[in-house]
Structure formats: structure tokens, C-alpha cells
Amino acid sequence: MTAPLQIRADRALEEIREFGAKLNQGLRTLNELGEISVGATPKEAVYQEDKLVLYRFRSPHAVTNPIPVLIVYALVNRPYMVDLQEDRSIVQGLLRGGLDVYLIDWGYPDAADRYLTLDDYINGYIDRCLELLRGRHRVDAVNLLGICQGGTFSLCYAALHPEKVRNLITTVTPVDFHAGPNLLSRWARHVDVDLVVDTLGNVPGEVLNWTYLALKPFRLTGQKYLDLVNVLDDPAEARNFVRMEKWVFDSPDQAGEAFRQFVKDFYQRNALIKRGEVRIGAHTVDLKRVTMPVLNIFATDDHLVPPAASRALEQYVGTSDYSAVEFPGGHIGIYVSGRSQKLIPPAICNWLADRS
Amino acid sequence: MANATEAPFWGPEWMAASQRQWADWADWWRQHAEPDPKAPTGSQGWAEVLERWGRILSPPAPPKSSELLERLLDQSRAFLQFGEQFAAGLAESSNVFQTAEEWRRALQKLAESWGSGAEPPADAAIAAFWKLPFDTWNRTLSSASLFPGDFLEAQKPETWSRIADDLHRDLARFLSVPGLGYTREVQEQGQELVRLVIEYQRAAQAYAATFRTLSPDTLERLQGRLSDRAKQGDPITSLRGLYDLWVDSSEEAYFALVSTEAYAEAYGRMVNALMALKRHGRNIVDEVVGALGLPTRQGLATLQQRQQELRREVATLRRGVTDAGSLRAEMTQLRTDLERLRTNPARRSAPRPRRARKADHNVSEEG
Numbered sequence: 001m002t003a004p005l006q007i008r009a010d011r012a013l014e015e016i017r018e019f020g021a022k023l024n025q026g027l028r029t030l031n032e033l034g035e036i037s038v039g040a041t042p043k044e045a046v047y048q049e050d051k052l053v054l055y056r057f058r059s060p061h062a063v064t065n066p067i068p069v070l071i072v073y074a075l076v077n078r079p080y081m082v083d084l085q086e087d088r089s090i091v092q093g094l095l096r097g098g099l100d101v102y103l104i105d106w107g108y109p110d111a112a113d114r115y116l117t118l119d120d121y122i123n124g125y126i127d128r129c130l131e132l133l134r135g136r137h138r139v140d141a142v143n144l145l146g147i148c149q150g151g152t153f154s155l156c157y158a159a160l161h162p163e164k165v166r167n168l169i170t171t172v173t174p175v176d177f178h179a180g181p182n183l184l185s186r187w188a189r190h191v192d193v194d195l196v197v198d199t200l201g202n203v204p205g206e207v208l209n210w211t212y213l214a215l216k217p218f219r220l221t222g223q224k225y226l227d228l229v230n231v232l233d234d235p236a237e238a239r240n241f242v243r244m245e246k247w248v249f250d251s252p253d254q255a256g257e258a259f260r261q262f263v264k265d266f267y268q269r270n271a272l273i274k275r276g277e278v279r280i281g282a283h284t285v286d287l288k289r290v291t292m293p294v295l296n297i298f299a300t301d302d303h304l305v306p307p308a309a310s311r312a313l314e315q316y317v318g319t320s321d322y323s324a325v326e327f328p329g330g331h332i333g334i335y336v337s338g339r340s341q342k343l344i345p346p347a348i349c350n351w352l353a354d355r356s
Numbered sequence: 357m358a359n360a361t362e363a364p365f366w367g368p369e370w371m372a373a374s375q376r377q378w379a380d381w382a383d384w385w386r387q388h389a390e391p392d393p394k395a396p397t398g399s400q401g402w403a404e405v406l407e408r409w410g411r412i413l414s415p416p417a418p419p420k421s422s423e424l425l426e427r428l429l430d431q432s433r434a435f436l437q438f439g440e441q442f443a444a445g446l447a448e449s450s451n452v453f454q455t456a457e458e459w460r461r462a463l464q465k466l467a468e469s470w471g472s473g474a475e476p477p478a479d480a481a482i483a484a485f486w487k488l489p490f491d492t493w494n495r496t497l498s499s500a501s502l503f504p505g506d507f508l509e510a511q512k513p514e515t516w517s518r519i520a521d522d523l524h525r526d527l528a529r530f531l532s533v534p535g536l537g538y539t540r541e542v543q544e545q546g547q548e549l550v551r552l553v554i555e556y557q558r559a560a561q562a563y564a565a566t567f568r569t570l571s572p573d574t575l576e577r578l579q580g581r582l583s584d585r586a587k588q589g590d591p592i593t594s595l596r597g598l599y600d601l602w603v604d605s606s607e608e609a610y611f612a613l614v615s616t617e618a619y620a621e622a623y624g625r626m627v628n629a630l631m632a633l634k635r636h637g638r639n640i641v642d643e644v645v646g647a648l649g650l651p652t653r654q655g656l657a658t659l660q661q662r663q664q665e666l667r668r669e670v671a672t673l674r675r676g677v678t679d680a681g682s683l684r685a686e687m688t689q690l691r692t693d694l695e696r697l698r699t700n701p702a703r704r705s706a707p708r709p710r711r712a713r714k715a716d717h718n719v720s721e722e723g
Binding site: 003004005006007011012015016019022026027030110111112114115116119120124181183186187189190191192195196199200201214216218219220221223226228229242245249280304331 | 385401423424425427428430431434435436439461482571582585586591592593594595596598599603607610611614615620621623624625627628632634635638656657660661663664665667671
């Protein structure tokens with residue numbers, strides 16, 4: 001049998017010397033990067049309420065689909081992920097496909113937002129944005145595109161107000177919160193969420209940050225930075241890395257009451273898939289009322305939302321027009337990888353075009 | 357773009373020092389490594405050079421440093437230390453690990469240096485992750501609490517445990533003494549505080565203890581992966597290759613560990629104990645603040661809650677007004693149509709279509 005480790009001392013020393021030289025150069029590159037901008041596509045604010053801003057992206061292309069698309073992002077992290085930079089922008093792909101794209105930016109909740117509930121978010125903010133778009137475009141229903149937790153919100157909304165949603169697209173959206181190797185769900189099981197929210201009020205973004213890093217700590221807090229050393233000789237690559245890093249750690253605090261209900265109902269009780277067990281405001285959510293066409297997009301290597309958690313949607317919605325796209329990548333790669341730019345926007349645009 | 361003169365860390369002095377360091381290193385390497393790679397490596401010199409190099413890499417608080425730089429430097433330092441450990445092992449094994457026992461011993465040594473017990477490893481770079489959960493949750497203690505964020509971090513769990521165990525009988529007696537007299541409530545609050553601190557320390561200790569099996573399990577998985585590579589005739593030939601294999605093994609072992617019910621319970625207990633402690637501290641602060649006639653956190657929370665309820669009611673009323681407005685307009689239109697039909701019955705055969713929004717409204721009300 002071959003000796004499994006054949007690292008010679010002289011080669012090891014050379015490797016370390018090379019690593020040091022790259023690091024040396026890389027530190028200079030990092031220092032010279034200057035400000036890192038995010039968001040590639042021009043946009044205008046068309047509605048504001050509290051911390052929420054509803055943006056409409058300006059398109060250089062002709063709008064060929066008369067039904068506008070409203071992107072509902074998660075409350076965790078920031079929505080510029082969908083328009084991170086020129087060559088990594090799902091939004092630009094959608095605009096190229098002739099869509100009129102709107103995006104909800106939830107902003108950064110502070111102590112005054114501590115009592116915002118899921119009812120306020122779903123039947124309040126989202127509904128008012130949809131009403132605005134219905135009036136603005138003189139349509140009865142608009143296309144809804146939910147991302148991650150925003151996808152779960154969109155599902156709830158579509159179940160509560162099916163007449164206002166023309167087509168529903170969910171991306172990396174948890175539906176069955178106990179399906180697959182869902183570490184977040186497992187970890188939440190013994191946490192007294194009432195005690196956490198009653199004590200903290202809003203839940204700090206850095207707690208969520210740690211939680212996400214703790215899913216793959218050796219890669220995300222270690223190996224990733226050694227990989228960085230290898231690309232730091234290229235300022236463009238370094239800029240991409242720093243931009244992504246900025247997004248990763250840009251985590252708003254979570255409004256306490258909404259967090260309480262989301263963790264208890266969805267992560268702990270897995271109630272979304274149980275008919276009538278999630279109550280949003282005055283009404284209960286029944287996924288069988290999701291009767292509009294549904295496109296469910298999920299990532300096969302998603303460590304935050306296991307594919308099984310998203311795939312489950314098919315068996316719970318009431319629609320007869322259900323489609324699914326399995327993207328070979330991870331939770332973030334589905335928005336920013338080169339492959340996703342080629343696959344995801346065309347898949348969405350074509351699917352919508354068939355249903356416009 | 358940053359100006360070099362404003363950033364001493366990146367300025368010419370640092371670069372010159374770095375170049376000198378590399379020159380020293382190259383000299384050392386020429387003297388010790390190049391002439392005879394099979395000769396025992398001067399591990400003391402190697403360690404010394406790395407140490408000096410590390411010192412240059414970690415200047416005190418660079419003014420322009422960012423969290424990204426800190427993370428990059430931490431991990432780079434850890435990688436270099438890993439290289440040092442490994443090089444030392446190579447030196448003891450005449451350059452290349454020839455026997456299975458040699459490489460197992462080397463891996464064991466590495467595993468020990470990466471931390472193998474219940475306590476987070478001592479090395480700051482590698483320990484950075486293990487401290488994260490404690491740091492993160494402890495920082496949540498900082499606001500509106502009696503305790504600064506690092507209060508508990510400074511208290512070693514083993515110290516608390518010893519105190520709690522040694523004094524258990526006395527402590528239990530102290531904690532069970534009913535409060536007496538005018539300061540009865542204050543005494544009880546103090547007793548509760550001690551109880552909660554001890555519970556948190558025990559919970560934190562139990563949480564840390566769940567990681568006890570991680571290092572041996574990682575080592576076992578690493579050995580398995582290496583054996584597989586050896587069987588396939590695909591040995592590891594670089595430090596980075598070994599590091600990547602270690603990361604894969606660690607992630608695998610970690611996932612197996614944190615997927616267990618025991619971990620979830622320990623994690624929940626730690627978080628819940630910390631929250632209970634913080635809440636108690638916050639209540640004490642509220643009492644003091646209230647006694648001074650200042651607004652309390654609880655009072656503010658009540659106001660915020662009422663305000664949000666009012667805002668919700670206003671939004672509902674506003675929607676009602678809007679809906680009523682559109683209904684009124686619709687009714688006016690219907691009256692006009694009806695009047696027209698009355699005055700011109702011939703048009704009855706071609707009624708106006710109902711407006712879609714009316715139907716939407718009805719569904720919405722039911723929804």
C-alpha cells in the first residue's frame with residue numbers, strides 16, 4: 001500500500017513560502033480595493049412604509065410580459081443578493097426576459113418594530129405592496145416570487161389571497177421544516193423561543209449569523225479564507241469575495257414577535273403542512289388554497305433549506321399546474337453562480353410567458 | 357483608495373520588515389533545508405522563523421483592519437502553525453512518513469494541537485470558531501443587563517463548577533434561606549441571581565462537553581480517508597491537501613455530532629439558561645430605573661405593543677375607508693346604470709359587465 005502522506009519537508013516549506021508570498025500580495029490587494037458597491041441595476045422607490053421600501057428596477061429592455069413580478073425576500077440578510085453585481089444578477093436576467101420587476105426591501109428593524117407580527121408582514125406590508133401593483137398596472141393579480149423565508153411568506157399570502165396572485169414562484173423555500181437533514185429545525189427544538197423573545201425583544205442579526213456559520217463551521221470560518229488567499233492576486237476576484245462577505249454579514253435584527261411565531265409555528269411545530277394550523281391574523285393558512293400555477297425552484301446542495309424541505313410543496317398545494325426546477329448548487333449559488341445566471345432567469349421567464 | 361501613509365500597517369515600514377523577514381527565512385532555508393532534504397530539519401529554527409513571521413503578520417491592532425482581514429489573518433496563522441506542526445513531525449520521521457504508525461502519530465499530534473477535549477483549544481486562531489457561540493450569546497447580555505457582555509466569559513466554567521461543587525451544601529443552604537425583613541425582596545433577587553448564574557455555567561459547561569468526541573471522531577475519519585487514498589494510490593502530497601482533507605473529515609464528524617438529540621438538548625439548555633439570567637438582570641435594572649422615576653424597559657415595551665396595535669387598527673380602518681369609497685363609486689355607477697335602464701328599457705339586453713374589483717373585494721373579505 002502506498003504511504004498515504006507523502007509530504008516532503010522541502011516541499012512543505014516551499015508551500016508555506018508560496019502561501020506567505022500570496023498572503024503578502026493579497027493583503028496589499030485587499031487594502032487597495034476601496035469601497036465595495038452592491039446592487040447593479042438602477043431602481044426607483046415606488047412605495048415606502050415604515051422601514052419597507054418597494055423598488056421597481058429600471059429595465060433597458062422592452063417589457064413583454066404585462067404582469068409585474070414582485071420579489072419577496074427573506075427578513076434575514078439583505079435583498080441585494082438578487083442583484084449583487086453586473087454579472088451576478090438574477091434581476092438583470094429577469095429584465096432581459098421582458099419582465100417588470102419589483103422588490104421589497106424590508107430594511108433594518110429596530111426596537112420600535114419589535115411587535116411586528118407575521119400578520120403585519122404578510123397581510124399588511126406584502127398585501128399593500130400587491131394592492132399598489134394591482135392598481136398601478138391595472139391587473140387583478142400579479143406574479144409573486146418568494147425567496148427562502150420570503151417564499152414561505154409568499155406561500156402563506158397566496159393561500160390567504162389566491163385571487164391576487166397570478167402565478168407563484170418559490171425559490172429555496174422551506175415548506176416541510178422537518179424534512180431532510182434540517183439542522184436549524186433540530187437546534188430550534190429545545191430553545192424556549194418565548195423566553196428568548198421576551199428577554200431580547202428583537203433577535204440580533206449576529207445571533208442568526210453565528211447560527212448560519214455553525215452549520216458548516218470549518219468551511220465557513222476557516223477554509224473559505226485560505227481559498228481567498230489563492231485568488232487575491234486578482235483584484236476582480238477579491239472584490240467579488242469581499243462583496244459576498246459584506247452580504248453574508250449584513251444581517252438585520254429580527255422583529256421579535258414575527259420571529260417568535262416563525263420559529264414556533266414553522267420550525268418547531270412544522271405547522272405549514274398541517275391544514276389550518278398556522279394562523280396569520282384572522283385567518284388560517286391552507287396550502288390547498290394555493291390554486292394558481294406554482295413554480296418551485298430549489299437547490300440540490302442546499303445546507304440551509306434541504307431540498308426535501310422544498311420538494312415537499314408539491315404534495316400540499318392545491319394547484320393542478322405545478323412545476324419544479326432542481327438547481328445543482330447551494331443556497332447562495334442559486335442566485336450568484338455563473339450557472340444560475342444562465343439557468344434560473346430563463347426558466348422563470350419562460351414559465352411565466354407560458355402563463356401570461 | 358486607502359492612502360498608504362494613513363495606514364502604517366500597510367506602509368513601507370511593514371513591507372520592508374516583511375521583506376527582511378522573508379530574506380531571513382530564505383537564508384535559514386538555504387542553510388537548513390536545501391543542502392540535504394533528508395537530514396533532520398532544524399525544527400527549532402523553523403519554529404522561530406515562523407514565530408517571527410507570525411509576529412509580523414499580527415501587528416497590534418492595525419488601524420485599517422476590518423473583520424475580514426482579521427479572519428483572513430487568523431486562518432492564515434492557523435494554517436502556518438499547522439505547517440509548523442507538520443514540519444516538526446516530518447523532521448522526527450526523517451522527512452517522509454514511511455510507516456502507518458508514523459503518520460498516525462503525526463495526525464494524533466496535529467489533532468491534539470487542534471483541540472481534543474471538552475475545552476475549546478487553546479490556540480486563538482483555531483479556537484475562534486469554538487468561542488463563537490459563547491461570544492455571540494454572551495454579547496446579547498450587554499444591553500439592559502447588570503452584566504457586561506464578557507462578564508461570564510471571564511469566569512471559567514471549571515472555576516464555577518469547583519466553587520459550586522465545593523460549596524454546594526453551603527450554597528444550597530444559602531439559596532434556600534427565606535428572605536427576611538425590609539430587604540426581603542432584594543435578598544431573594546440575589547439568591548435567584550446566583551442560582552441562574554450557576555445554572556448557566558453548568559449549561560455552558562455541558563454544551564462545551566458535547567464537543568468532547570469531535571476531535572477523536574475527526575481523527576478517525578481522517579485516517580479512514582487517508583487509508584482510502586493510499587489504497588487508490590493517491591497519496592496526499594501537500595500541506596493544503598492534508599488541510600482540505602482535515603476540513604472534510606471535521607465537517608463530517610461535526611455534522612454527525614450536531615445532528616444528535618443530545619446536542620440539540622445541550623444547545624437549548626445553554627441558550628435558555630443564558631436568557632433566563634439576562635431576563636433576571638434586566639428585571640433588576642428595571643426596578644432600579646423605576647425607583648429613580650425613569651422609564652423602564654417594560655414600560656417602553658408596553659407602549660410599543662399598544663402603538664403597534666393602534667397602527668394595525670388604523671391600517672384596517674384605512675382599508676375599510678378605501679373599500680367603502682370604491683363601493684360608493686360602484687354604487688353610484690350602478691344607480692346611474694339603473695336610471696339609464698329605467699329611462700331607456702331597450703338597452704336592458706346589453707348590460708354592462710360587472711367590474712372585476714368588486715368580485716376581488718368579496719373574495720378578499722372572505723379570505
